[in-house]
Amino acid sequence: MxxxxxxxxxxxxxxxxxxxxxxxxxxxxxxxxxxxxxxxxxxxxxxxxxxxxxxxxxxxxxxxxxxxxxxxxxxxxxxxxxxxxxxxxxxxxxxxxxxxxxxxxxxxxxxxxxxxxxxxxxxxxxxxxxxxxxxxxxxxxxxxxxxxxxxxxxxxxxxxxxAELDPLDSPLIVSPEDLAEVVEAFARQSGAIDDVLDDPPVARVDLATKNRLNGMTDAYAQLQRRKYLKDTEQIRRFLAAPENAHILPLYEGAADEFQAKIVANRADYQSFDKVMEYLIDLLFARDAVLRQRQHKRLTRALVFYMYWNCDIGETEEPNAKTH
CATH class of the missing domain: 3.40.1350 (Trna Endonuclease; Chain: A, domain 1)
Structure with a gap:
């Protein structure tokens, strides 16, 4: 085997x-x-x-x-x-x-x-x-x-x-292929993620509560908000656009896989900062597309969007999203 x-x-x-x-x-x-x-x-x-x-x-x-x-x-x-x-x-x-x-x-x-x-x-x-x-x-x-x-x-x-090499007892390892395809598709769009919106969106949930529930430190949370919160509305519009209907299932598949792995292995990491950074480092290590210079920021922004959009990480209750 x-x-x-x-x-x-x-x-x-x-x-x-x-x-x-x-x-x-x-x-x-x-x-x-x-x-x-x-x-x-x-x-x-x-x-x-x-x-x-x-x-x-x-x-x-x-x-x-x-x-x-x-x-x-x-x-x-x-x-x-x-x-x-x-x-x-x-x-x-x-x-x-x-x-x-x-x-x-x-x-x-x-x-x-x-x-x-x-x-x-x-x-x-x-x-x-x-x-x-x-x-x-x-x-x-x-x-x-x-x-x-x-x-x-x-x-x-x-x-x-x-050595307990049980494939069901795996560490926080995820496949990067779906996210890489989302990143490439997004990068091809005009006015993509590098553009800055004048009016950043309001978080869909109380990020302070979410950060507390997940054990994300204030310093890391502030850094993520400052760098990537302004991109979340563009990502939402991109995924919702009819011409990108083939991309949305890839995003959802990647988010579902990330969340399942995080839930199974969350106890191995002291803070959610470590979870996020380990996940991002792993994505860069395993996929040549994601570690390209022009795609690194977009990868980080998409992972933050998953967190902000409550696709990964804990929420106060199952239906914590608001619209």
Whole structure:
């Protein structure tokens, strides 16, 4: 069975990696914990059970890292993960930490797991980059992409159950396709969302009450009102226009999905600010249309409209909307 790793939370992916490493290395693999610099590692010390082989297992201190992405079909070869020409990348930010652990004698071997695709050429290039930067033999570096991860989970069939990889128990993950189509259609309209209305509309419900019920902070609520309240009337007119009748079901489908996920996972987030920002970051990560510069503000405005229009978030009572 192929799992939708992009639909896991980082914590779920870390748990999966720890359980898998306990099979490969040994039961004493210690789970992920934040270090002094904020980085998160899992660790093992001793003689590995199976890795890289029973005939010649690793011995010593092993540092394990899990790099999860919510993006679909991502790859180790993408420049956001590693590029010698970019200062800040997923791997580039970790190299100084790996070097420091190696220099202090806390690392003899290094394992990196990610839910990205990994080709042979990229595996060799990344492994040599780590080796040269951290004075670590290439034989002491292991990279695991989604293809190898699938093979390990077929071999250790009990690990997915132990990791509770239940598709019904998913984190706050939503599909961006419907919203992306709404954004593109809206962006094509003349006088679209970047125009400013002279008379911003009055909120359809008492936003102060709604913010209190949802746990949105005053500072975040004021920022949202200032930046996007003036756009809500344009969005309403756009969705109500007869020529956009094919767009409205896409908006409603996206809003229904967002609301269902928010209701199911609301307890995981301290404030609704976090829910909104996580949702928006996720949309940008998973859809190239939404993260285009010209569409980012529109995406944020549409998500705010969903909240303002009571399509997402709690209301005081089921029929709290007024017209």
């Amino acid at each position: 192929k799992y939708a790793y992009e639909d896991q939370s980082p914590a779920q992916f870390e748990t999966l990696v720890v359980l898998l490493c306990q099979e490969l290395l040994g039961a004493s693999v210690q789970g992920f914990a934040a270090g002094p610099d904020g980085g998160r590692d899992a660790r093992f010390e001793g003689t590995a059970q199976l890795h890289p082989s029973t005939a010649s297992p690793w011995k010593g201190r092993v540092v394990i890292q899990a790099k999860h992405t919510n993006g679909l079909n991502r790859s180790f070869s993408e420049t956001d993960f590693y590029s010698p020409d970019r200062k800040s990348t997923v791997l580039g930010d970790e190299l100084p930490r790996i070097h420091a652990l190696r220099s202090s004698g806390e690392l003899d071997h290094y394992m990196l797991f990610s839910n990205r695709r990994l080709t042979g050429d990229t595996e060799s290039a990344v492994r040599h980059a780590i080796s040269s930067s951290c004075t670590l033999p290439t034989a002491s570096i292991y990279l695991c992409g989604v293809e190898q991860l699938e093979l390990w989970l077929k071999r250790f069939k009990h690990v997915p159950d132990m």
